[in-house]
Amino acid sequence: MIEVTNISKSFDGKQVLEDISIVFAKGKVNMIIGASGTGKSVLLKCIVGLLKPDEGDVCYDNREFTRANKELQTEIRREMGMLFQGGALFDSETVEENVMFPMNVLTKQPLQEKIERVNFCLERVGLENVNRKMPSEISGGMKKRVGIARAIVTNPNYLFCDEPNSGLDPQTSIRIDNLIKDITDEYKMTTVVVSHDMNSVLQSGDHINFIHEGRMLWKGTSDQIGDTDVKELNDFVFAGKLMKVVKDKI
Amino acid sequence: MKSLGKFILFIGQLFVRRESFSTYVNLFFEECIKVGYKSIFIIVIISVFMGAVTTVQTAYNLIAPYIADPIVALVVRDMTLLELAPTIMAIIYAGKVGSNLSSELGTMRITEQIDALEVMGINSISYLALPKILASITMFPALVIISGFVTIYGGYITSVITNVITGTDYIAGIQMDFNPFQVKFAIIKALVFGFLVAAISSYRGYYVVGGALEVGKASTGAVTNSCIGIIVADFLLAYLLAPLLNI
Numbered sequence: 001m002i003e004v005t006n007i008s009k010s011f012d013g014k015q016v017l018e019d020i021s022i023v024f025a026k027g028k029v030n031m032i033i034g035a036s037g038t039g040k041s042v043l044l045k046c047i048v049g050l051l052k053p054d055e056g057d058v059c060y061d062n063r064e065f066t067r068a069n070k071e072l073q074t075e076i077r078r079e080m081g082m083l084f085q086g087g088a089l090f091d092s093e094t095v096e097e098n099v100m101f102p103m104n105v106l107t108k109q110p111l112q113e114k115i116e117r118v119n120f121c122l123e124r125v126g127l128e129n130v131n132r133k134m135p136s137e138i139s140g141g142m143k144k145r146v147g148i149a150r151a152i153v154t155n156p157n158y159l160f161c162d163e164p165n166s167g168l169d170p171q172t173s174i175r176i177d178n179l180i181k182d183i184t185d186e187y188k189m190t191t192v193v194v195s196h197d198m199n200s201v202l203q204s205g206d207h208i209n210f211i212h213e214g215r216m217l218w219k220g221t222s223d224q225i226g227d228t229d230v231k232e233l234n235d236f237v238f239a240g241k242l243m244k245v246v247k248d249k250i
Numbered sequence: 251m252k253s254l255g256k257f258i259l260f261i262g263q264l265f266v267r268r269e270s271f272s273t274y275v276n277l278f279f280e281e282c283i284k285v286g287y288k289s290i291f292i293i294v295i296i297s298v299f300m301g302a303v304t305t306v307q308t309a310y311n312l313i314a315p316y317i318a319d320p321i322v323a324l325v326v327r328d329m330t331l332l333e334l335a336p337t338i339m340a341i342i343y344a345g346k347v348g349s350n351l352s353s354e355l356g357t358m359r360i361t362e363q364i365d366a367l368e369v370m371g372i373n374s375i376s377y378l379a380l381p382k383i384l385a386s387i388t389m390f391p392a393l394v395i396i397s398g399f400v401t402i403y404g405g406y407i408t409s410v411i412t413n414v415i416t417g418t419d420y421i422a423g424i425q426m427d428f429n430p431f432q433v434k435f436a437i438i439k440a441l442v443f444g445f446l447v448a449a450i451s452s453y454r455g456y457y458v459v460g461g462a463l464e465v466g467k468a469s470t471g472a473v474t475n476s477c478i479g480i481i482v483a484d485f486l487l488a489y490l491l492a493p494l495l496n497i
């Protein structure tokens with residue numbers, strides 16, 4: 001479980017996040033949604049410690065993270081896995097080396113064990129026979145899946161995904177969403193997904209948190225999202241033509 | 251001043267929360283190949299012609315009945331050991347290696363690879379920059395030694411081919427009044443310059459904000475700042491160490 005309490009963040013006097021509090025449940029896909037520029041990625045960076053919030057705290061299973069010493073922060077970070085928007089694969093390493101990387105640096109496992117684990121994770125995300133390929137030789141969707149394999153290779157307790165299906169076709173996008181949901185259920189991880197893709201929200205979101213202009217406006221489940229009377233959320237959810245048609249039918 | 255403070259903090263971060271020794275050993279040797287071995291060709295080519303030009307220019311400026319021919323080689327040797335091999339090579343090294351280090355780290359920054367390292371609990375500054383700096387401190391002195399030999403040898407070949415002075419006079423000249431401290435002086439300079447180029451370039455690349463344009467700017471800035479650092483350090487080292495040449 002991750003508890004975010006009263007997080008605020010500003011850049012050059014401009015308030016980007018204002019007093020945000022969320023509890024991310026264990027074993028669930030917790031989504032942070034909102035329009036572009038509302039502070040979703042900044043919130044995610046504050047949660048994983050890439051940015052320091054001006055105010056507020058983040059606790060990982062009752063362990064204070066934001067203002068903890070570097071050693072404790074490092075210990076908690078080693079329980080995290082993260083899928084970045086562009087995959088963030090290391091260009092100079094093969095797919096296998098990329099996935100093995102966290103184990104090389106963080107563990108002292110024998111090579112054979114590491115190779116077996118890498119193959120297991122690549123198989124888990126539906127990638128086989130790509131071990132020797134370079135990131136530049138695989139597609140965007142495959143990069144995302146390699147990113148997921150790298151994120152889960154050390155059996156993390158917390159999985160973070162920043163726009164996991166941006167730039168992907170709808171079918172690949174659904175495949176990635178399902179994969180994130182399955183992995184979360186399977187390993188009982190606390191998963192936090194930042195997205196503005198409504199298909200993704202409805203496909204895999206257990207708990208949904210809507211942010212608008214840096215403030216938390218709505219929390220609920222994917223079943224409740226269509227019934228809300230929060231105008232900003234309705235504008236966001238039903239912005240697309242397809243969603244408007246769905247709403248009219250409802 | 252803010253940048254200087256940030257640079258000092260960056261250097262401080264190299265030595266905290268390090269990974270295992272074996273991790274750095276592999277990275278160190280990879281970087282040695284990148285910054286050292288792959289720079290040998292350009293260093294040799296430039297050194298040969300630098301020796302040739304220095305010999306020809308010095309010979310034409312020192313042609314006089316009362317100046318012995320071996321003096322030309324002595325001047326070439328002293329210039330090579332004191333300035334050409336360490337300082338000029340450092341500027342070339344900054345152009346080749348510095349821009350490469352900076353753009354590599356800058357690209358890693360804008361594609362979130364550095365963030366990925368941080369999220370894994372790895373001190374990205376130490377993991378990425380320390381092996382580069384150690385490799386540079388190790389390999390640049392070796393490049394300077396190669397450059398020194400090749401420059402002086404380039405001068406010899408030129409003297410033989412063009413006959414500005416005879417080969418015998420050249421050999422006599424480079425042995426004349428030789429002060430071994432000049433070699434130590436060149437190596438001390440090389441150590442400092444090797445550190446400056448790698449540290450400044452890594453710093454510029456690591457803190458890139460933006461996109462491809464900013465990576466390019468950081469790369470240019472890395473070369474410019476490295477050159478300024480080299481020239482300032484050259485003056486300070488000359489001021490501090492030159493008196494020892496006469497002991």
